[in-house]
Amino acid sequence: MLEEQPSREQLLLEIERLRQQVEDLKEEKADLEILLETTAEHSDTVESELRYRALQAVREGEIKLAQFLEAIPVGVAVLDSQGKPYYINHAGEQLLGQGVLTLNKVEDLSETHQIYVAGTNNIYPFDNLPIVRALRGENATADDLEIHQKGKKIPVETWGMPIFEGGKVAFAIAVFQDITERKQAETERQKLIKELFDLNKDLGKSLDAESDLTDAYGRFVPHQFLYLLGYESIIDVNLGDQVQKEMSVLFADIRDFTTLSETMTPQENFNFINAYLSRMEPAITRNRGFIDKYIGDAIMALFSDCADDAVKAGIEMLNILTDYNQHRVTVGYVPIQIGIGINSGSLMLGTVGGDSRMDSTVISDAVNLASRIEGLTKDYGVPLLISQQTLERLRNPDNYAIRIVDKVQVKGKSQYVIVYEVFDADPPSVLAAKRGNLALYTEAMSLCDRKQFREAGKLFEECLRTNPNDPVARIYLKRCRDWRSLLKGI
Known part of the structure; x- marks a missing residue:
């Protein structure tokens, strides 16, 4: 497993740099070819010197490219236009294993190097490999590959891109990296999401139970009573x-x-x-x-x-x-x-x-x-x-x-x-009679308060003539008579 895993953005930057390196080498090669053609009439010594310098320049470019490819922390593999393995860096050999360069047929890549569809025991379809799609001129990516080696299953993400010469695919480059940590993080994230979901369900059940408990207690201790005390739950009451x-x-x-x-x-x-x-x-x-x-x-x-x-x-x-x-x-x-x-x-x-x-x-x-x-x-x-x-x-x-x-x-x-x-809730006839007598009744009560019991009694009698079922008027009529008798006795 690689020690440091670059981000997707970093990998895309490295891929672009790799593409530029290849393009630079192609330009240097083209310049040297033009130079050789313009000096063809010169002597053999001059021609030999130029060829030597050209070879040195190409070799230096190849060395720089190789150093760059070996330094980046991801696997890089190159196929030529015929699909034959041309190059693989050290990081790529760590992931795919030895022997990539000795493959006779690229069709055997998935089976020989145990490349499976992630999470299954199915060999990854050859035509779907990003590097094979790059041979067809496509830019492709995939993160559903899994390499099985030495009892381990390594999830891999890979990108494939074509390199064109004269409008035709000259090379196909594949960049791939171990995404074990990313998958583990995703697994942990899904696990955490599930735990949070379960926790929320349990919390929801707890809240429902507390709500049911509060409703049940509300039948014995009114909710309004709790609110007046400043509480929302019976549990808070002391x-x-x-x-x-x-x-x-x-x-x-x-x-x-x-x-x-x-x-x-x-x-x-x-x-x-x-x-x-x-x-x-x-x-x-x-x-x-x-x-x-x-x-x-x-x-x-x-x-x-x-x-x-x-x-x-x-x-x-x-x-x-x-x-x-x-x-x-x-x-x-x-x-x-x-x-x-x-x-x-x-x-x-x-x-x-x-x-x-x-x-x-x-x-x-x-x-x-x-x-x-x-x-x-x-x-x-x-x-x-x-x-x-x-x-x-x-x-x-x-x-x-x-x-x-x-x-x-x-x-x-x-x-x-x-x-x-x-x-207000009296039967309609009684309500109407009391309302009709209200002025007489009020005056009679005022007379009683002034101890004018004879005059008050007359008004209460008038109230009872129109509303015989007025218990208060009957009580006061009796009181008026009793008070008058008491006053006479005095």
Whole structure:
């Protein structure tokens, strides 16, 4: 194997230099022949001197050419116009072996010197050898040759070029080199490409597995919760991670679920809960919220963008419930009622637990108040209540059907909380009646606040004449009568 392998560009440069050397020798020979013809009339002594000088010049040129050919680090072989080996340098003999110059027929070159089609046991076709193609006047190249010698297989790249005299091929030159290192590098490159491909496949599988794992965890810990903590994967979450956010909290609960569940088997309970929750969840996600947790039949959802998302989700949940109840009645089940409470404020989201078990949670008075407001829906007989804090965060409250319900002191709170009913999801007739009575109702509530209970009671009675199924107006009518009786007793 040769110690130094020239590049393709270097070899092409050497070939061009070789071609120029041959052309120079041809020109020198032609000049000498002309010189001999012009001095033919001179004496024999002069003619002998000229011939001697001519021979010396040709011999010096041949020596220079031979030195050049022996010095270049690639094999060079020359055939005459009849295809008989004329010359081969030392590098060529190292590759092809001894005996090239003694070949009687160039047709025997491939078989005699074990030249095969690379990667096979097929003798290289004689007609396809670049040096043979050069005899036909072609410039040719090939890199699919392989020389078998002494138990080795040497890949070879070769070029063939013709040398013309008088328009005919006088010689064919072949330049060839051992490309073992190049082939090894190519093999290593292909191996590396395969390894990288396999690695990418494995990486792809790993990423798919991680994605599946993240999706699976997302059913227990919402993706939005992770994003709010600043993470993309559950793997990154640590115990005690926390972040403070302004959010709206929605609590939804089924009314009298305990009584309802007593009429069902455990399997029926699970089927019912899942049928209900699977219908409610899309209303929350469609409005850019996420479910923080299920608490039995209750839902706790969070909304980080704006309070409108939470209110719209609550309205949509009630509309979905209407359709669900129609289905329940159709199949012989009793309809269900739910209460929804919404509050807005500053929350702390984070993880709590221990080394072996942790959970995501939200901690804030705003969360507790949302739960308390949901409980108030039972007291006032309405499905959806929101706090003053949520009302103030609505972009345009006039887009909703809203009326004040009460100023209450909820459990655990020293200050009074104003709550409002959102009645957009009421049946059309009830919705129309409440809208028609809204001015009377609002004035009656204002009179109550000023303790003018007689006048307020009259307005509530008027509201009930047009909308007898208004539970809040009925509650306040009773309160007005009770307060008037109390004031008379005083």
